[in-house]
Amino acid sequence: MTVTTSVIQVQVNDKPVECPEGQNLTALLTTLDMPLQATAVALNDDIVARSDWDSTRLNTGDRIALFQAIAGG
Amino acid sequence: MSYVDVWKLLEWDDIRLSIYSKTATDVERALRKPKRDLEDFKALISPAAEPYLEQMAQQSAALTRKRFGHTISFYVPLYLSNLCANACTYCGFSMENRIKRRTLNTQEITRECQAIKAMNFDSVLLVTGEHERKVGMAYFRQAVPAVKDQFSYLAMEVQPLDQDEYAELKTLGLDAVMVYQETYSASTYAEHHLRGNKMDFEYRLETPDRLAKAGIDKIGIGALIGLEEWRTDCFYVASHLDYLERTYWQTRYSISFPRLRPCEGGLQPKSVMNDRQLVQLICAYRLFNPEVELSLSTRESPQFRDNALPLGITSMSAGSKTQPGGYADDEPELEQFSISDERSAAAVAEAVKQHGFEVVWKDWHHAYSG
Amino acid sequence: MLTIADKTFSSRLFTGTGKYANSQTMAESIIASESELVTMALKRVDIDNRDDDILAPLVAAGVNLLPNTSGAKNAKEAVFAAKLAREALGTNWLKLEIHPDPKYLMPDPIETLVAAEELVREGFIVLPYCHADPVLCKRLEEVGCAAVMPLGAPIGSNKGLASRDFLEIIIDQARVPVIVDAGIGAPSHAAEAMEMGADAVLVNTAIAAAADPLAMGKAFKLAAESGRMAYEAGLAGTVNHAIASSPLTAFLDQTV
Numbered sequence: 001m002t003v004t005t006s007v008i009q010v011q012v013n014d015k016p017v018e019c020p021e022g023q024n025l026t027a028l029l030t031t032l033d034m035p036l037q038a039t040a041v042a043l044n045d046d047i048v049a050r051s052d053w054d055s056t057r058l059n060t061g062d063r064i065a066l067f068q069a070i071a072g073g
Numbered sequence: 074m075s076y077v078d079v080w081k082l083l084e085w086d087d088i089r090l091s092i093y094s095k096t097a098t099d100v101e102r103a104l105r106k107p108k109r110d111l112e113d114f115k116a117l118i119s120p121a122a123e124p125y126l127e128q129m130a131q132q133s134a135a136l137t138r139k140r141f142g143h144t145i146s147f148y149v150p151l152y153l154s155n156l157c158a159n160a161c162t163y164c165g166f167s168m169e170n171r172i173k174r175r176t177l178n179t180q181e182i183t184r185e186c187q188a189i190k191a192m193n194f195d196s197v198l199l200v201t202g203e204h205e206r207k208v209g210m211a212y213f214r215q216a217v218p219a220v221k222d223q224f225s226y227l228a229m230e231v232q233p234l235d236q237d238e239y240a241e242l243k244t245l246g247l248d249a250v251m252v253y254q255e256t257y258s259a260s261t262y263a264e265h266h267l268r269g270n271k272m273d274f275e276y277r278l279e280t281p282d283r284l285a286k287a288g289i290d291k292i293g294i295g296a297l298i299g300l301e302e303w304r305t306d307c308f309y310v311a312s313h314l315d316y317l318e319r320t321y322w323q324t325r326y327s328i329s330f331p332r333l334r335p336c337e338g339g340l341q342p343k344s345v346m347n348d349r350q351l352v353q354l355i356c357a358y359r360l361f362n363p364e365v366e367l368s369l370s371t372r373e374s375p376q377f378r379d380n381a382l383p384l385g386i387t388s389m390s391a392g393s394k395t396q397p398g399g400y401a402d403d404e405p406e407l408e409q410f411s412i413s414d415e416r417s418a419a420a421v422a423e424a425v426k427q428h429g430f431e432v433v434w435k436d437w438h439h440a441y442s443g
Numbered sequence: 444m445l446t447i448a449d450k451t452f453s454s455r456l457f458t459g460t461g462k463y464a465n466s467q468t469m470a471e472s473i474i475a476s477e478s479e480l481v482t483m484a485l486k487r488v489d490i491d492n493r494d495d496d497i498l499a500p501l502v503a504a505g506v507n508l509l510p511n512t513s514g515a516k517n518a519k520e521a522v523f524a525a526k527l528a529r530e531a532l533g534t535n536w537l538k539l540e541i542h543p544d545p546k547y548l549m550p551d552p553i554e555t556l557v558a559a560e561e562l563v564r565e566g567f568i569v570l571p572y573c574h575a576d577p578v579l580c581k582r583l584e585e586v587g588c589a590a591v592m593p594l595g596a597p598i599g600s601n602k603g604l605a606s607r608d609f610l611e612i613i614i615d616q617a618r619v620p621v622i623v624d625a626g627i628g629a630p631s632h633a634a635e636a637m638e639m640g641a642d643a644v645l646v647n648t649a650i651a652a653a654a655d656p657l658a659m660g661k662a663f664k665l666a667a668e669s670g671r672m673a674y675e676a677g678l679a680g681t682v683n684h685a686i687a688s689s690p691l692t693a694f695l696d697q698t699v
Contacts, residue, residue, distance in 0.1 A: 012490060015490060034488065038498045040485065040528070040530040040531035042527065047526050047530055048530075065487060067485045067486060067488065067531060068485070068486065068488050069498055069510060069528075070483065070484050070486045070495075071462070071463060071466070071483060071494075071497050072460060073459030073460070073461040073462070073482055073484075073511070073598065073625075073645075073647035102677065106678075108611075108615065126692050127690055127691065130691040130692045131691060134691055319616065319618050320618070322581050348695055352692060352695060380694035380695075383691065384691055
């Protein structure tokens with residue numbers, strides 16, 4: 001018997017991205033090659049604490065915003 | 074957090090030594106600076122500054138003109154009671170002194186107010202001894218609104234009260250409170266305050282903090298010059314002012330410099346301050362703080378007051394009676410201290426005018442108090 | 444040594460990371476300046492077009508991070524940005540800056556005060572960037588900010604201490620450290636701010652846009668140090684001319 005994981009569509013910084021259903025945030029960031037340090041994540045306008053990334057699973061239509069530190073005064 | 078915490082970190086002897094170690098160079102530097110700090114104040118009240126008195130006076134006068142113009146505010150003390158539960162060695166009202174005690178009733182207060190109004194005053198300082206039970210909040214709740222009804226500005230000099238009591242009196246019309254620490258040396262303070270609530274040094278020291286937190290418009294502080302080494306005590310006053318201004322930046326402040334006067338009790342000052350030194354102190358305060366009100370009472374002679382007036386003073390009392398009922402009937406035996414300038418308010422006003430100043434009888438309107 | 448909240452600094456020169464040609468130059472200039480507190484912004488990542496990693500060299504240099512909320516136009520956005528920054532960088536230190544005006548980048552005093560109060564409540568160490576308004580600085584201090592950061596002149600203008608008269612008042616009245624931020628265009632401006640009694644200065648454009656940013660970083664280091672040394676040594680001050688008039692104290696010579 002084969003088990004297939006369905007693929008869902010989410011938005012990352014307004015760009016459509018496909019990922020396996022139920023994937024957690026940590027995995028998504030890794031897939032996108034985002035450094036896990038120095039990154040902040042908001043899911044549907046709510047900030048997700050780093051400690052919750054592993055347990056936060058994505059659903060269709062989720063809007064993820066990723067932030068990182070950049071140069072500034 | 075209150076000034077008590079700051080006071081605890083200061084060492085009386087270190088400060089005294091520091092003041093006496095100031096040199097002519099320190100004084101010259103202080104005079105040159107546009108803004109002076111507490112170290113500069115020490116230099117300006119030190120013996121090393123005495124030869125620079127004229128220069129200090131010139132600068133002090135100029136600073137005062139810049140901030141206050143040619144105006145002097147007049148106020149009058151209204152003694153409501155000489156009942157006292159403290160025994161202070163330097164005061165005519167000490168409970169140990171056998172004097173006739175009197176507390177004015179409402180009618181008598183009204184008569185005093187009428188007499189005062191006839192003298193043209195609009196700013197009154199209510200004074201009592203310190204008797205919590207017989208002349209406490211219940212009495213003040215009557216007296217404050219009664220007097221405030223007649224005058225634009227009301228100050229009090231009574232026993233230290235709690236913050237909520239001050240807040241309540243503010244709603245009844247209280248504008249300002251004078252509370253002098255007498256001396257900032259706790260050990261000397263204990264020698265002079267032998268009975269009663271006034272023995273509590275720290276509660277008294279914390280009073281300006283409570284006043285500021287209660288939102289009182291103006292707070293008057295000072296030391297009774299002569300109880301202790303005057304330069305050190307006056308430094309503490311400057312340090313107290315500095316702390317209060319930084320912490321309660323929306324409050325106004327006033328400094329007085331009463332020199333120990335003879336009274337029924339006959340205490341000799343530990344440290345004598347002569348006239349030159351009083352001028353030096355007035356100028357030092359002004360050079361240290363261009364905005365603070367500096368108030369000169371009738372403890373000083375007419376000649377001194379008239380001449381010191383342009384140097385930094387912004388507030389004066391006149392025609393004062395230091396006994397309860399003194400304006401309506403004059404009875405010398407009850408005086409708290411004997412005054413030196415016995416001229417009438419009108420005479421002092423005329424002298425002030427001759428010196429090129431305008432008397433401000435009223436600088437407040439009750440509408441501003443909301 | 445300068446203490447702000449839970450940290451102590453031996454350098455009173457704070458620096459920004461913006462406007463450099465590349466992050467290597469940025470890191471080297473900051474290291475040359477010996478600055479121990481560095482600001483940075485937070486931005487949405489462009490997944491396809493990554494920015495330089497500015498953090499790695501800074502963390503390696505051991506500097507303290509001070510994320511800012513630039514981009515926020517009101518208190519709500521600033522609070523959100525602050526929380527993102529805290530998550531991303533693991534620090535509760537924050538430079539609060541809210542400038543709804545994109546032309547002159549003037550800080551909004553009302554939104555800043557509102558945001559400051561909330562952020563202090565949420566446990567941030569708030570360093571608010573504001574105009575050199577003495578009353579505003581007292582209000583920010585009262586709501587619990589760890590320092591105040593009044594501007595010397597508009598951001599990036601390099602005009603120096605246009606607000607010096609007000610900075611003097613702020614420095615005189617403050618009970619928290621005063622960091623002059625924005626407008627410092629030359630080491631002499633930084634020295635002037637320190638001579639006035641400022642606790643620190645924050646410099647970005649003047650170093651980043653210099654022809655030789657490394658050398659300029661060093662120049663600013665020296666300026667901040669010398670200005671502070673002069674302040675502590677007790678400046679001599681200019682002569683105050685007294686008003687010429689007849690002697691005011693002659694009356695004391697007369698015996699009564």
